[in-house]
């Protein structure tokens with residue numbers, strides 16, 4: 001029987017446009033416009049992920065891992081290429097992804113949940129479970145700007161983990177939080193992954209985590225695909241490359 005595909009990524013290209021460093025004084029004097037510099041962070045990435053697979057993504061710093069996950073999550077559009085979610089819901093678990101700082105944790109749960117595509121009723125129905133998992137005490141009713149980075153990621157993790165999208169994107173988040181939360185989130189992650197209908201993409205620098213969780217690995221290098229395949233094989237080649 002043919003495997004059902006959860007996610008197709010075809011010839012994905014993502015560029016960042018930044019202002020070239022220039023002197024404001026000079027450009028004002030010469031009436032020159034600041035030039036933009038284009039940087040291709042993801043170049044021609046193509047893969048298909050069957051439903052239920054857990055794909056690990058490795059690559060040295062700056063190789064395009066987070067950029068690719070953010071595009072798959074729909075946070076920004078690629079310059080070209082196709083991301084086909086085959087009708088699946090997707091959510092990104094990442095430390096850097098923003099909450100509304102002036103709103104409380106509880107208000108952010110509602111907002112984030114609805115941004116993920118859940119109805120207000122669905123999010124309210126899961127509210128107590130999310131609040132309990134996040135275990136932030138009185139901080140849950142305080143503005144997120146008062147949170148430490150660990151508390152921030154606890155809230156982010158709890159929202160994504162309890163609301164359970166079809167495709168979950170995890171960006172290095174398992175390595176943050178205090179020891180107790182780390183263990184709890186790791187176990188929750190394993191529980192989520194054990195659902196055969198759920199498809200997961202995990203960016204991590206921990207070979208041990210990837211070995212334990214993943215069914216295959218994609219290695220990105222300078223925005224391009226260097227290798228895609230069996231977990232042990234790709235991790236061994238990557239380890240060899242990084243230790244040179």
Ligand SMILES: Nc1ncnc2c1ncn2[C@@H]1O[C@H](COP(=O)(O)OP(=O)(O)OP(=O)(O)O)[C@@H](O)[C@H]1O
Pocket residue numbers: 016017018039041059060061062063064065066067068
């Ligand atoms: N907002 C941005 N503007 C300009 N360039 C950016 C921006 N964000 C990332 N980049 C560049 O794009 C490239 C890919 O960055 P990305 O964060 O996707 O890499 P990564 O593989 O996730 O790295 P890391 O392992 O350090 O988290 C890097 O060279 C980075 O400097």
